[in-house]
Amino acid sequence: xxxxxxxxxxxxxxxxxxxxxxxxxxxxxxxxxxxxxxxxxxxxxxxxxxxxxxxxxxxxxxxxxxxxxxxxxxxxxxxxxxxxxxxxxxxxxxxxxxxxxxxxxxxxxxxxxxxxxxxxxxxxxxxxxxxxxxxxxxxxxxxxxxxxxxxxxxxxxxxxxxxxxxxxxxxxxxxxxxxxxxxxxxxxxxxxxxxxxxxxxxxxxxxxxxxxxxxxxxxxxxxxxxxxxxxxxxxxxxxxxxxxxxxxxxxxxxxxxxxxxxxxxxxxxxxxxxxxxxxxxxxxxxxxxxxxxxxxxxxxxxxxxxxxxxxxxxxxxxxxxxxxxxxxxxxxxxxxxxxxxxxxxxxxxxxxxxxxxxxxxxxxxxxxxxxxxxxxxxxxxxxxxxxxxxxxxxxxxxxxxxxxxxxxxxxxxxxxxxxxxxxxxxxxxxxxxxxxxxxxxxxxxxxxxxxxxxxxxxxxxxxxxxxxxxxxxxxxxxxxxxxxxxxxxxxxxxxxxxxxxxxxxxxxxxxxxxxxxxxxxxxxxxxxxxxxxxxxxxxxxxxxxxxxxxxxxxxxxxxxxxxxxxxxxxxxxxxxxxxxxxxxxxxxxxxxxxxxxxxxx
Numbered sequence: 001x002x003x004x005x006x007x008x009x010x011x012x013x014x015x016x017x018x019x020x021x022x023x024x025x026x027x028x029x030x031x032x033x034x035x036x037x038x039x040x041x042x043x044x045x046x047x048x049x050x051x052x053x054x055x056x057x058x059x060x061x062x063x064x065x066x067x068x069x070x071x072x073x074x075x076x077x078x079x080x081x082x083x084x085x086x087x088x089x090x091x092x093x094x095x096x097x098x099x100x101x102x103x104x105x106x107x108x109x110x111x112x113x114x115x116x117x118x119x120x121x122x123x124x125x126x127x128x129x130x131x132x133x134x135x136x137x138x139x140x141x142x143x144x145x146x147x148x149x150x151x152x153x154x155x156x157x158x159x160x161x162x163x164x165x166x167x168x169x170x171x172x173x174x175x176x177x178x179x180x181x182x183x184x185x186x187x188x189x190x191x192x193x194x195x196x197x198x199x200x201x202x203x204x205x206x207x208x209x210x211x212x213x214x215x216x217x218x219x220x221x222x223x224x225x226x227x228x229x230x231x232x233x234x235x236x237x238x239x240x241x242x243x244x245x246x247x248x249x250x251x252x253x254x255x256x257x258x259x260x261x262x263x264x265x266x267x268x269x270x271x272x273x274x275x276x277x278x279x280x281x282x283x284x285x286x287x288x289x290x291x292x293x294x295x296x297x298x299x300x301x302x303x304x305x306x307x308x309x310x311x312x313x314x315x316x317x318x319x320x321x322x323x324x325x326x327x328x329x330x331x332x333x334x335x336x337x338x339x340x341x342x343x344x345x346x347x348x349x350x351x352x353x354x355x356x357x358x359x360x361x362x363x364x365x366x367x368x369x370x371x372x373x374x375x376x377x378x379x380x381x382x383x384x385x386x387x388x389x390x391x392x393x394x395x396x397x398x399x400x401x402x403x404x405x406x407x408x409x410x411x412x413x414x415x416x417x418x419x420x421x422x423x424x425x426x427x428x429x430x431x432x433x434x435x436x437x438x439x440x441x442x443x444x445x446x447x448x449x450x451x452x453x454x455x456x457x458x459x460x461x462x463x464x465x466x467x468x469x470x471x472x473x474x475x476x477x478x479x480x481x482x483x484x485x486x487x488x489x490x491x492x493x494x495x496x497x498x499x500x501x502x503x504x505x506x507x508x509x510x511x512x513x514x515x516x517x518x519x520x521x522x523x524x525x526x527x528x529x530x531x532x533x534x535x536x537x538x539x540x541x542x543x544x545x546x547x548x549x550x551x552x553x554x555x556x557x558x559x560x561x562x563x564x565x566x567x568x569x570x571x572x573x574x575x576x577x578x579x580x581x582x583x584x585x586x587x588x589x590x591x592x593x594x595x596x597x598x599x600x601x
Contacts, residue, residue, distance in 0.1 A: 002332040002435065004306040007033070007273035007588055009298035010280055018077040018289035019261065019268040020254045025287035026270065027257075027593040029279045034272035034591055036260040038299050049255055052084045056248055059091050066102055068236050073246035077289050080251045087248035094239040101232050105225065112221045117197065119214045120168050121146070122207055143183040146197040147174040147190050155190045158182050253594040273298075275307050275588060305588035314339040316374040320572055325583025330439040332432045332580060339378070341425060341576075342568055347382025348418065349521035349564045351407075352529065354394035355557050356383030376561075390522075394553050395529035407526040415519035422515025422575070423461045426508055429579025430454040436580060448483015452476050453504050460505070477501055511575045517567060521560075528556055 010032070014022045026032045060067075147154075149172040157163045161178035174194075176183050187196045202213045236242070262269040274280045277295050284293050298304055306326055308318050310333070317338040327333045350356070359380030366373035387393060391402030407414045430450060437446035459473025477498075484497025532552030539545045 002334065002336075002432070003439065004327045004329060004331070004333050004585060005309050006298075006304035006329065007275055007307055008277055008295055009302075009304070010272060010274045010277065010293060010295050011037075012270040012284060012291050012293045014268050014270060014289060014291035015077070016263060016266055016268050017079040017082075018291060019263070019270070020080055020083070020250050021075070021077050021287055021289040022284060022291045023254055023257065023261075023270060023591075024073075024250060024594055025283040025289070026280060027591045029276065029283045030590045030593070031276040031279045032272055032274050032591050033305060033589050034257065034260040034270070035302065037262060037269060037271045038301055049080060049084055049251065052081075052088060053252055053255065056084070056088055056091070056252070059088070059095065063091075063095060063098075063102070066098065066105070066232060067245060068233075068242045070242050071246040071249055072242055073250045074243050075288060080254060083247050084251045087244050087251075090239060090244045091241070091248075094235070094241055094244075097239075098232060098235055101228055101235065105228050105232070108221050108225050108228070112218065112225065114197065115214050115218050115221065117146075117148070118200070118203065118210070119218070121173065122211050122214065124166050124168060124173075142177060143180040144175065144177045144199045145183050145187055146199060147176060147187070148172075148195040148197065149174070149190070149193060155186065155193065158186060161186060250594055257591060272591075273305050273588065275590075303586055306585045307588055308333050308335060310335045316371065316378070317342060319372060319375075320569070320577075321581070321583075322587075323573065324577060324581060326585035326587045327581070327583060328585035330436055331582055331585065332436055334432065334577075334581075337428070338572065342375070342572060343378040343382035344421070345418075345518055345568045345571060346379035346564055347384075347386045348518055349567065350379065350383040350525060350560055351386030351390040351522060352392045352395065352525070352556075353384045353387030353400065354396075355553060356380045356385075356387055358553075358557055359383060359561065375565075379565075390526065392526070392529060394549065395532045395556065396549075397530070397533065407523050408530065411519075411523055414522050415516055418515045418518035418522075419512060420461075422518070422571075423457075423512050425515075425576055426511055426579060427454060427458060427461075429576050430457070433580040445487065448479055448486065452478075452480025452483055453501060453508075455479060456501065456505060457508055511578075514571065514575050518571070521564060521567060525556070525560060528560075532556070 012022060012026070149155075152167055152170060152172050154165055154172045154174055157174070157176070158178070160182045161176050163177075164175040166173055176186055178186075190196070203210045205213075260272065262271070274295075281293050284291050306329060308315075308321070308327075310318060314336045318333075318335050320338055320342070321327060321333055321335055347356070350359075357380065359376045361380075363373045363376030363380060367377070388400060389402065389404040390407055391397060391400045393399050397406065405413060431454065433450055434443075434446055434454070437443050437450070453476070455476030456473050457476070459469045459471070459476055461469070462472060463469030480501045481494050481497045484500070485493045487493070488496070532549065535552065536545045536548040539548055
């Protein structure tokens with residue numbers, strides 16, 4: 001239950017031409033991490049794909065915006081080099097036929113963007129087009145330009161240039177009219193900072209006529225764009241572009257993850273670690289490729305990644321262990337213990353039946369998009385239970401009779417119980433440290449060392465409730481001092497052992513006192529609830545009473561859920577985990593599946 005399990009070693013012998021299909025099937029299980037066999041040969045045959053992939057990347061940069069987003073590779077197996085060569089040839093053939101369509105689409109896209117720009121300019125009330133200055137009587141040397149800056153700042157305008165500036169969507173727009181040389185100088189000055197747009201001839205017919213022209217032309221452009229996009233989609237389907245791109249992308253993905261694959265002239269070895277042998281075997285069997293999996297003992301000179309084997313109800317609490325690293329093979333995974341401890345700490349500080357139900361509902365709604373929200377479900381259930389114990393529902397006292405006590409009426413027991421619970425938890429941490437020492441074969445050192453500390457601390461805790469406590473504490477201290485003398489075999493070791501024991505007892509005592517904050521937060525929660533009720537009772541109308549109660553509960557749920565979560569995490573990680581947890585294990589990192597359905601730049 002406590003010990004992490006090593007992943008299993010797997011080996012797959014596959015036909016070289018089928019390696020891409022086999023590797024994809026393995027990756028889609030999410031249960032495999034690749035690692036090369038010791039002394040495996042480098043995958044030299046895959047290096048020959050580099051030039052073809054570079055050529056494909058050039059085509060992709062040019063045409064990726066016009067390729068279909070769905071890229072599904074074919075189930076057929078073929079040599080990666082053959083797939084890549086045929087795929088590039090197909091894309092090149094497609095591009096020769098699609099190029100006229102693409103150029104027309106690009107031209108219409110630019111025209112549409114220009115029309116939309118002028119449409120927004122014409123809809124701006126501040127714009128007064130100085131069109132009269134462009135009549136033949138005004139002379140042939142005047143020029144009109146529209147400059148669009150990336151933000152509200154504009155370049156200095158020369159005195160001989162007439163400018164109308166206004167903002168659209170936070171970007172400064174400047175209509176500049178003046179002598180041709182001055183306007184061109186202004187345009188050069190703004191180069192790199194602003195877009196320069198020529199004023200179309202139809203804009204000189206007046207604002208109303210220009211608006212009508214823009215609307216009519218936009219409609220025609222949209223219709224033509226729709227027709228061209230439909231033609232391009234039919235063209236893509238005719239060339240089977242979705243499948244072709246999927247095949248090529250699978251080859252590219254293969255080369256990105258092929259550093260651990262031992263490739264020969266006819267066969268390929270795919271080796272690594274798996275968390276589920278059955279899924280790997282089933283995936284290979286159903287992929288249709290020529291491949292044989294087997295699961296031998298791991299190579300002795302390789303260190304396996306480790307897996308946490310916890311039941312479904314405890315898995316959300318693995319986040320605490322993973323926050324400090326992966327437990328090593330001889331370290332304990334306390335996840336199942338945390339699945340009990342963490343909700344108890346959270347619920348004790350957040351003891352309210354109604355607010356707990358809200359947390360449960362929030363966790364159930366958010367768990368699919370935010371897996372950590374499952375912790376809210378467990379914490380909410382505990383909060384409901386302690387709400388009944390404290391007799392609190394939505395901050396209202398007296399609605400439920402307390403099954404244990406009212407925190408404000410009996411604050412001392414509320415403070416003492418977490419101290420006792422904290423002492424028990426810290427002793428469990430020391431005991432887990434002993435279990436780890438047993439796994440390592442180091443009980444001879446642990447018993448007179450940390451074992452003596454555990455016995456001494458147990459005696460001190462029992463001394464508050466049982467007369468045998470002091471004797472147990474003295475026995476533990478004697479074991480620790482005698483053990484130090486025995487292990488080091490020098491006269492000063494006894495004094496060193498005594499001082500070490502006192503230092504460790506002082507530290508664990510401070511850790512124990514830290515759990516008093518659990519009771520303090522429970523009292524703070526009760527006090528805040530009482531303040532909310534007092535504010536509601538002071539309101540003049542029933543609506544204000546309800547509003548005060550609702551608002552107060554919302555504030556408590558949001559604020560205290562955050563604060564209580566932080567305090568619970570701190571107690572678990574910095575008080576409990578420091579007794580035994582190191583986190584030096586190797587994390588299992590599954591091979592990512594190929595992103596065939598996404599457009600990659």
